[in-house]
Amino acid sequence: MSKTQNAPGGVRSKTVVDYLNDENVRAILYQIIAIGLVILAGWYLVSNTLENLERQNISTGYSFLDLEASFEISESMIDYTAQSNYASALMVGLLNTVKVSLLGIILCTLIGTIFGIARLSSNWIVRKLATVYVETFRNIPVLLQLFFWYALIPNAFPHPRDAIEPLPGVLLTSRGIYLPVPVADNAYTLMGIAAIIAFIAIFFINRWARKRQDATGQPFPMAMVGIGIFVGLVFIAYLAGGAPTEMDIPALKGFNIRGGYNISPEFMAVLIGLTVYTSTYVAEVVRSGIQAVPNGQWEAADSLGIKRSVALRKVILPQSMRVAIPPLTNQYLNLTKNSSLAVAVGYPDLVSVSNTTMNQTGQAIEAISIFMSIYLGLSLLTSLFMNWFNKKMALVER
Amino acid sequence: MTTPSATSPNDRNIATSGFITVQSLTKKFGTNTALDNVSLTLDKGETMAIIGPSAAGKSVLLKCLAGLYGADGGKIILGGDDVSQTNAPARFDWAERIGMLFQQNALFDSMKVWENICFRQIERGTLTRKAAKEHAIDLLGHVGLSEDSAFLTPSDLSGGMQKRVGIARAISTDPEILLLDNPTAGLDPVLSNHIEIMISKIATQRGTTVITITNDMHIARTRYANLVMMYAGKIYWAGPTSDIDNAHNEHLTQMLNGSAQGPISMRMGKRGDQIVA
Structure with a gap:
């Protein structure tokens, strides 16, 4: 802070100029001026917007979320009708x-890893195919x-009348894939809970078994016991x-x-499009990750008589993960954000539902603020998870 | 024993017997000839140092012996088995009978030190994980490391400790042949000496045949019975270290001193030039 000192003995009292020449005073002054300007600009924009909205008779605020949406959404994971409110419409989106996004991330990781490894294959054809x-x-x-897949899928399959039935109850049509699903029953909730309990039990038994094997060398048939616990608990x-047996089987009406679970062409187009596109980037990330591991690691494994596939799994991939995780996070974020392009093929994602909401209510700023903060939240969650994962895998360099 | 030849690298008397026999071995990488008609033999339990300037083909020769590279010409015969190619049937057994230390150690950072040391036994199922861990800790004692280090990751260790772990991994199957690529590179003289004493001890105690690449003529002459000097993919001089003083004293001194006719001029010489003492 300013070096104001009233020393006894009558030192010359400080003038305004003295204060302005004081570095500390200046630093704070500049900051106050900068903040003031930002606030002024913000206030100008906000007040203008409010004024314009008022002139158009649009009331601001989020109260519109409670109003009836009165539009249909073609596919939803929760109960939704045109009578539901905007909040649940946005929830559906x-x-x-x-x-x-989640399915896309999982699939692009699997496909990308396969193609990334294939690009380094010693087989010429495999390598070239992966490159292409x-x-x-x-x-x-x-x-x-996305346009391409959306144009392709409805045309590649027949009209519902002539649906292809590869398995009993499974129908492939131009309107998507129809799968038979069990009719909702309390038993399935119970089974879900049992599955979670089984996973927790398996996790702890696995830890115990590994500890015991390290200590005594006694192997534990974890795979068999794990499958047994899981199947047993879920079956009980x-x-x-x-023991409900009623199935909802899709049929031509x-x-x-009608009936069954429908995987829509829009969903397939978005999923395939995003997965294929992002998997190419994941493939490059995986390839660079593998190449970042020194060749000496392959040679060392080779000199120990370890098979290449085992060396890849136990030596190379774990080390390439450390290099690959940060760029992989970028690709996951890109995929999530690119999923907003789904609006282009009519898949009712968040942006699509928000657009409809905006058009009907005129609450553009509110709707945009909602989906922007949701995307931000999703991305931050992904980053948070990947940072944690990265830290877990990170190499401690001395 | 190696066949000494002081005059020409090519007109040597090729021995066909010996525990390790290399006959006119040639290895090419594209148009670059890394090994050019290399021949040598070594009896069981003998030790040999390979010395020479960089890019002389020392590491390639060692990797050919370890079965990482197949021969483009000539033969590698280990204990009577032809293992010239990497897919030779005998190679599978020899993987366990050869221990190798890499120049950069090449320890696996994806696993703990003890898993590194006994990786092949764990993978081949010859040891249970518990037995492997005990074996690894025992070996760590042999190379002068504490039990605690077994549970660290290689990257947690210092350079000298990594080198010891590398040696522990190389000797973990009690191999008949030990191939060491620069075991003292990057270590201070005290630690170098310590490592070399350790290698000599292992060799004598276990009767292991040791081939070591080194850049230290002093170590080569004091700790190894045989010496091979390589230049530009060829064997330039080979023989018992005790012979050096008699026949090649002058030239080897030049090599050691790095004089105009020594390693510097060798490096500048064109591939295939005959360099004669």
């Missing part, structure tokens, strides 16, 4: 976004790819729930197929 895949799908804009829950 959010869940659809999360569904396609990566270079093709990486270099076409993802929006065009099924019996306890009254009139011009369309």
Whole structure:
């Protein structure tokens, strides 16, 4: 702070100029001026907006969320009708976004890893095929790819009348894939709880078994016991729930197929498009991760007589993970954010539902603020998880 | 024993017997010839140092012996088995009968030190994890490391400790042949000496045949019975270290001193040039 000192003995009292020349005073002064300008600009924008909204008779605020949405959403993971309110409509959109992003992340990781390894294969054909895949799908804009898949899927399958039935109850049509699902019953909730309990039990037994094996060398048939616990518990829950057998089987009624679970062409187009596009980037990340591991590691494993596949799994991949995780996080974030392109093919994701909400209510700022903060939240959650994972895998360099 | 030849690298009398026999071995990487008609023999339990300037083909020769590279010409015969190619049937057994230390140690950071040391036994199922851990701790004692270090990751260790772990891994199957690529590179003289004493001890105690690449002529002459000097993929001089003083004293002194006709001019010479003492 300012070096104001009233020393006894009558030192010359400080003038305003003295204060302005004081470095500390100046630093604070500049900050106050800067903050003031920002607030002024913000106030100008906000007051203008409010004034304009008022002129258009649009009331601001989030109270519109309680109003009846009165529009249909083609697919939903929760109960939703046109009579539901805007809040649940946005919830449907959010869940659809999360569904396609999460599945996309899992699938692009699997496919990307396979192609990333294939790009380094010693087999010429495998290597070239992987290269063609990566270079093709990486270099076409993802929006065009969504259009492509959305044009392809409805045309590749027949009209519901002539649906292909590869398995009893499974129908492939131009309107998507229909799967038979069990009719909702309390037993399934019970089975879900049993599955979670089984996983927790397996986790602890596995830890105990590993500890015991390290201490005594006695191996524990973990795979068999694990499967036994899981199947056993879930089956007991099924019996306890009254063993329901009723299935909801899709069938042609009139011009369309009713019943069962429908995987829509829109969902498939978005999922395939995002997965294929992002998997090419994941493939490159995996390839660079593997190449970042010194060749000496392969040679050392080779000199020990370890098979290449084992060396890849136990030596190379764990080390390449450390290099690959940060760029992989970027790709996961990109996929989540790119899922907002789903609006282009009519998949009712968050942006699509928000758009409808905006058009109907005129609450553009509120709707945009909602979906922007949701995307921000999703991305931060992903980052948070990946940072934790990265820390777990990180190498301690001395 | 190696066949000494002081005059020309190519007109040597190729021995066909010996525990390790290399006959006119040639190895190419693209158009680059890394090993050019290399021949040598070594009896069981003997020790040999390989010395030479960088890019002389020392490491390639060692990796050919370890079965990492297949021969483009000539033969590698270990204990009577032809293992010239990496897919030779006898190679599978020899993987366990050869221990190798890499120049950069090449320890696996994906696993703990004890798993590193006994990786092949764990993978091949010849030891249970418990037995492997005990074996690894025992070996760590042999190379002068504490039991605690067994549970660290290699990257947690210092350079000298990593080198010891590398040696422990190389000797973990009690191999008949030990191939060491620069075991003292990057270590201070005291630690170098310590490591070399340790290697000599292992060799004498276990009767292991040891081939070591080194850049230290003093170590080569004092700790190894045989010496091979390589240059530009060729064997330039080979023989018992005790012979050096008699026939090649002058030239080897030049090599040691790095004089104009020594390693510097060797490095500048064109591939295939005959360099004669």
